[in-house]
Amino acid sequence: MENKAPTTFADKVRAMPGGENLDLCYSCGTCVSKCLIQQKQEPEYNPRMLLKMVMLDMEKEAYQSPTTWMCSACDLCYQSCPQEIHISSIIEAVKTLATEAGYTTPLETVTVDENKCSGCGICVMVCPYEAPHLIEKMADGEMDRFSEVDAELCMGCGICVAACPMGAIARPGVSNPEIHEQIAISPLKNTPSLIVFICDWCLRADTDTALLESYPPNVRVVHIPCSGRIDPQMALLALESGIDGVLVCGCAPGECHYKRGTYVSSCKMSLMDEMMGQMRLANGHVRFVQIGTQERGRVRHEIDDMLAVLQKEAA
């Protein structure tokens, strides 16, 4: 009898959506050169090697590889793969198998506080990774609806943290109280103060990353995993505390590390801008910019420009 079920690890991956392209890879490594994760987050991260591991049936090694867990499917590699392999699909297939085999994600992921969750489903709709879903269960003697997050699917981008109306979703490092603590600074006298909320994925050049550490205290840089983590309330709270300007930097459309974060933030900031205009508030105090991964030096230009505008207004 012929057994049609995939037997080897490589066959299991090949049998999954996208996995059929596995053998097209000739290990040129272009994907690695394009990948921001290897550069910015994890030197061991390497899609080329992961695909090779799969081809060589190195199942356990593949499951333990950071590549399996850290790929956010930004697809910068897909755009330049000479074989047009949708690499993130193959990595996703490996992750699915790893999860089935009982492996867990090494990433910081979100948690839901059921005492706060209203079950509105906003997080379900906003998540680029289909990590949250609504469940129904008994609470205080009644059926109630809650959000539940599949940690293995969560990439920790924080987009849902910003979207959740109840502040019920937390992610270590970028939860509301932690961000608010960084906003609550005393503005300096006689110098315009600026808060820069920045998604680090849009800065490919090390000089740009280093620049952010070099500003004087009137420029406070708050690192967020994705511009989608921005809640316009953060900008308003900063202005209310006396900060003069808020600059939000995200990735260029099509380059968002978390697929849709930069679009979501763009929509939020655009509507907030309109509401502030309706209120006849002076414009230019809250700005949203989308920086391409190739736009070396742009962040300096944006910060300097905004400081100049605020300085001129103060004079």
Add this chain to the structure above:
Amino acid sequence: MAKKNAKPKLAFYWASSCGGCEITVTELGMRLIEVGELVDIVFWPAAMDFKYDDVEAMADKEIDICFFNGAIRSDENEHVAHLLRAKSKLLVAFGSCSHLGGIPGLANLFDVETLLERVYDTAPSVEEASRGTIPQEVTKMPEGEINLPLLQKRVRSLAQTVDVDYFMPGCPPVVDQVWNVFQAVLAGKLPPKGSVIGAQEKTVCDVCTRKKGDRTTRIKEFKRPHEVELDPEMCFLTQGVICMGPVTRAGCGTPCLNGNMPCRGCYGPPDGVADQGAKMVSAIAALIDTDDPAVIAHIREGIIDPAGLGYRFGLAESILSELKYRK
């Protein structure tokens, strides 16, 4: 000296409001008679013949509980707010206007001069003969002087004016919640000072029974309720109609949703939301179709009056108002 076992003294007042909060109290119907037997109503301009002088004559803290509805729009509103604060043991901001500024708070979108010009000069409904005649604080007439309270430059909530003990949201608060609160007050079962009463902690979505959106929900443009044939079973947001439910405290019993209309946000934001409009933007951006880069412009075009939507009842208390009117 107050008599032992004397009935608690109640006051109702309306500042800048429409009268809907008064109506919700009268909607208690026969239960109002029960209330009347348990308390002494010592001031209620809308329903009983008391004057400001009667209140001025009271001792401080003589009123046990005062339900104050309406925003603080004029010098008169502010004067009476201070007066009733001094004369009342407990002051309750009753209804959206008192709680958050309410509909009158939307006036903060404009300056007072623009508003007066519109109302008394350029509005089509103004009679030609009186066009441009703007009421003044003092007007001399043959019979004597007419005095009017001045409009203040911004609309404020009650808590932005005086110290408030409790907040009861709603435009108007629904009658069942009014009854709940009256019973709690009479039984002396009140939560800590500063609490929102007559409402729930979670949002309208928590009690809404409509089918929620899922991962396939992707909105290309938002429409106004009259432009869509609304499915009574589905979440409004998934139908491309903005509903304030996600950023609004539950407790109303969802009469708007039951009438197949989206929540307008009158019960105000839940605890933890600093600015209802900004949070509304955060929530609705979640639904947009991000596969289409042109969609953001469509979204913006489809929402004609975002501030009016997001701050319909809360503009006066919003951070936007704080930014506009701070020194």
